[in-house]
Amino acid sequence: MRIILVGYGVVGKGVTTILSRRYTEKNKNFGFNPKVVAVADVDGAVINPQGLSPDKLEEIKQGGYPISADPEFGCPGIKALNVIKEVEAEVVVEITPVNIKTAEPAMSHIVQAFKTGKHVVTTNKGPLALAMPALTELAQYNNVYFRFSGTVGGGTPVLEFAKRCLAGDQILGIKGILNGTTNYILSEMSQNRISFQDALSTAQKLGYAEREPSMDIDGFDTACKTVILANWILGQKVTLKDVERTGIREVSLQDLDRASKLGNTIKLVGAIDDKNKPVVKPVEISKTNPLCVSGVLNAVTFQCEFAAEQTIVGRGAGGIETAGAVLRDLLDIRHKLAAKLLT
Numbered sequence: 001m002r003i004i005l006v007g008y009g010v011v012g013k014g015v016t017t018i019l020s021r022r023y024t025e026k027n028k029n030f031g032f033n034p035k036v037v038a039v040a041d042v043d044g045a046v047i048n049p050q051g052l053s054p055d056k057l058e059e060i061k062q063g064g065y066p067i068s069a070d071p072e073f074g075c076p077g078i079k080a081l082n083v084i085k086e087v088e089a090e091v092v093v094e095i096t097p098v099n100i101k102t103a104e105p106a107m108s109h110i111v112q113a114f115k116t117g118k119h120v121v122t123t124n125k126g127p128l129a130l131a132m133p134a135l136t137e138l139a140q141y142n143n144v145y146f147r148f149s150g151t152v153g154g155g156t157p158v159l160e161f162a163k164r165c166l167a168g169d170q171i172l173g174i175k176g177i178l179n180g181t182t183n184y185i186l187s188e189m190s191q192n193r194i195s196f197q198d199a200l201s202t203a204q205k206l207g208y209a210e211r212e213p214s215m216d217i218d219g220f221d222t223a224c225k226t227v228i229l230a231n232w233i234l235g236q237k238v239t240l241k242d243v244e245r246t247g248i249r250e251v252s253l254q255d256l257d258r259a260s261k262l263g264n265t266i267k268l269v270g271a272i273d274d275k276n277k278p279v280v281k282p283v284e285i286s287k288t289n290p291l292c293v294s295g296v297l298n299a300v301t302f303q304c305e306f307a308a309e310q311t312i313v314g315r316g317a318g319g320i321e322t323a324g325a326v327l328r329d330l331l332d333i334r335h336k337l338a339a340k341l342l343t
């Protein structure tokens with residue numbers, strides 16, 4: 001399987017590391033032969049149809065150079081769109097930074113990949129939040145697979161859990177703690193009785209929250225993930241503008257104390273409510289509810305017709321964890337292609 005990587009940040013590095021580890025292990029259970037043939041970044045690309053060495057990519061990055069500085073295979077200045085169009089590969093892995101205003105540049109990369117008959121794996125929530133129904137249709141129209149496991153739950157297989165483990169059941173509702181940063185802030189406020197501002201500063205120091213933390217604390221990140229769950233698991237056709245959204249800025253220590261006296265706490269929950277409306281808001285939940293995880297953990301509860309409530313818990317972020325989700329998606333595509341060949 002030949003892969004073009006678009007974006008080479010923390011997740012990108014995780015992807016090349018994981019793929020080379022699996023490749024050298026020659027693990028028969030995985031049975032696929034992944035080869036990164038191009039990596040495109042903002043400054044250009046590095047291209048080798050025989051496959052690129054992750055160690056060499058890492059060495060160039062460590063030296064403070066753009067990857068296109070590779071003396072042998074570097075192509076400074078070449079645009080990612082041209083790399084996607086011109087380099088022969090089966091899959092494009094799109095892992096550029098998230099942009100929820102325009103979804104660019106990821107949106108153009110994904111569309112270009114579809115148009116040139118390449119399957120796409122992404123961890124980028126932007127295009128999905130703004131245009132998921134249109135993108136899934138476009139993938140179908142072009143007869144390619146589109147996978148995005150790492151967009152919800154990081155390395156925790158939230159989407160696969162619902163789609164595969166609960167197959168045949170009917171999922172009636174979804175609610176989840178989908179953002180580690182806000183969960184950390186609310187947990188710190190409640191457990192250590194510190195203010196929202198102090199908890200936010202600690203989250204920033206620890207590298208959980210962005211310097212401009214609105215994406216997390218105003219609930220945008222949770223809203224994007226709720227959109228993905230609504231479309232992929234419940235078959236809705238919704239985008240970010242359909243989400244009713246409230247962040248955690250107004251949650252006070254007094255609110256948390258009052259909840260605590262009743263055996264509850266407050267969490268930022270993304271849910272698809274009983275009227276099928278995607279909603280993100282701080283919600284009071286019992287401390288004994290399986291959804292009530294603390295720190296940076298994520299948890300999602302699926303309300304099912306037969307299996308009743310099923311909750312999956314795990315880390316919702318992290319470079320290597322999210323890269324693991326990319327590997328799962330690549331394997332899924334590989335299995336689907338193999339099954340197609342058999343029929």
Ligand code: HSE
Nearest residue numbers: 178179180181316317
């Ligand atoms: N900023 C997100 C979080 C991780 O705090 O959960 C990326 O989705």
